[in-house]
Amino acid sequence: MKNELTLHERILSLYRFPKRNNETLQAWDAGDEYLINHVEDLGLEGKRILILNDNFGTLSCWFSEKHDITMMSDSFITHKGTLSNLHRNECKKITFATTMDSIPDNIDLVLMQIPRSNRHLVWQLAQLRGALSASVPVIAVNKAKEIHSSTLKLFEKYLGSTTTSLAWKKHRLVFAQADSPALTEIEASTRWNLEDHKITLDNLANVYSGEKLDLGARFILEHLPSDLGSKRVIDLGCGNGVLSVKLGQLNPDIQITCVDESFMAVESAKQNLENNLPDGFRFECTANNCLDGFEKECAELVVCNPPFHQQQAITDHIAWQMFCDTKHVLTQGGQLLVIGNRHLGYDVKLSRLFGKNNVRLIASNKKFVILQATK
Numbered sequence: 201m202k203n204e205l206t207l208h209e210r211i212l213s214l215y216r217f218p219k220r221n222n223e224t225l226q227a228w229d230a231g232d233e234y235l236i237n238h239v240e241d242l243g244l245e246g247k248r249i250l251i252l253n254d255n256f257g258t259l260s261c262w263f264s265e266k267h268d269i270t271m272m273s274d275s276f277i278t279h280k281g282t283l284s285n286l287h288r289n290e291c292k293k294i295t296f297a298t299t300m301d302s303i304p305d306n307i308d309l310v311l312m313q314i315p316r317s318n319r320h321l322v323w324q325l326a327q328l329r330g331a332l333s334a335s336v337p338v339i340a341v342n343k344a345k346e347i348h349s350s351t352l353k354l355f356e357k358y359l360g361s362t363t364t365s366l367a368w369k370k371h372r373l374v375f376a377q378a379d380s381p382a383l384t385e386i387e388a389s390t391r392w393n394l395e396d397h398k399i400t401l402d403n404l405a406n407v408y409s410g411e412k413l414d415l416g417a418r419f420i421l422e423h424l425p426s427d428l429g430s431k432r433v434i435d436l437g438c439g440n441g442v443l444s445v446k447l448g449q450l451n452p453d454i455q456i457t458c459v460d461e462s463f464m465a466v467e468s469a470k471q472n473l474e475n476n477l478p479d480g481f482r483f484e485c486t487a488n489n490c491l492d493g494f495e496k497e498c499a500e501l502v503v504c505n506p507p508f509h510q511q512q513a514i515t516d517h518i519a520w521q522m523f524c525d526t527k528h529v530l531t532q533g534g535q536l537l538v539i540g541n542r543h544l545g546y547d548v549k550l551s552r553l554f555g556k557n558n559v560r561l562i563a564s565n566k567k568f569v570i571l572q573a574t575k
């Protein structure tokens with residue numbers, strides 16, 4: 201795996217986060233290189249640059265040498281990865297922000313890796329339109345096959361005049377400026393109800409399945425336990441917190457910790473637990489990479505609907521990390537309840553970790569299995 205980015209006679213050492221010995225994926229992509237080459241050709245120095253959705257901090261590391269950088273991302277992993285890479289390359293300090301924060305004042309240039317979710321993109325474009333003058337260039341990048349005419353229409357509608365570059369190494373740049381005729385107000389959250397469960401959910405722009413309930417979540421909602429007493433529960437990869445809300449309704453005396461790597465998910469889960477559960481219900485919501493730093497044997501139950509990609513890459517290493525971390529934090533006899541697509545083979549992974557006799561099928565349908573592993 202290549203860990204050194206060499207461009208313009210400069211070398212950066214860059215790793216994904218968390219750093220893994222057998223990593224197969226690179227920390228940067230050709231889109232980062234395209235943006236760097238383009239901006240270097242402009243010969244700028246000493247600018248205030250806003251970098252949106254930097255993957256593992258490549259753009260932040262590169263541009264911090266000559267510029268004043270604010271890096272905005274909804275991802276805890278991006279924040280941690282960027283910080284590690286900045287230290288590794290002895291770069292200057294930068295400012296970190298989430299995409300719930302306001303756009304900083306007096307920005308001269310915006311560089312953006314186009315986010316995967318269109319709702320998140322629209323949110324960011326509308327924030328930029330409200331904060332920037334039309335003279336500030338916004339340069340975005342993505343794989344050419346991900347830049348559809350509908351993507352460019354979103355730029356036109358929510359930000360302003362938009363053009364694109366030729367493709368280079370299968371990536372294209374999008375050039376835009378904040379001059380759309382009307383400023384379109386965007387609601388920060390979408391709200392919908394789960395009538396069957398008497399739950400109302402608010403979803404900030406980058407929350408997983410923020411417009412409707414995930415099918416896996418819908419299935420596991422029917423199979424959550426109601427005999428937990430005052431047990432300590434972790435909702436790992438909580439998203440909007442829907443599983444925690446249901447667990448809280450069924451078990452009013454439990455203590456829940458909701459964990460997600462998306463800051464917007466963590467904030468949405470907090471709002472949803474507050475709005476749907478009685479005052480005094482014990483919970484906390486925290487942004488983290490899986491269960492990094494959690495104490496051994498601090499929970500009797502972990503519920504998990506694991507993710508199957510990290511940023512653009514499809515991978516099952518996060519699910520594996522989640523299962524390993526869960527084994528560490530569970531008390532003896534504690535349980536992990538997991539939902540997954542049948543084809544993902546979580547039963548094999550859980551058997552390897554917990555022992556075949558300690559893994560039980562709780563329910564299944566055509567698409568999903570719900571598994572319970574006991575420590």
Ligand SMILES: C[S@@+](CC[C@H](N)C(=O)[O-])C[C@H]1O[C@@H](n2cnc3c(N)ncnc32)[C@H](O)[C@@H]1O
Nearest residue numbers: 408414417437438439460461489490505506507
């Ligand atoms: C399939 S969604 C499940 C969301 C919600 N629990 C549900 O059932 O609808 C997986 C969640 O895991 C989160 N996630 C991804 N990588 C993570 C990591 N390394 N640490 C913690 N959470 C992560 C994602 O942001 C996403 O919200």
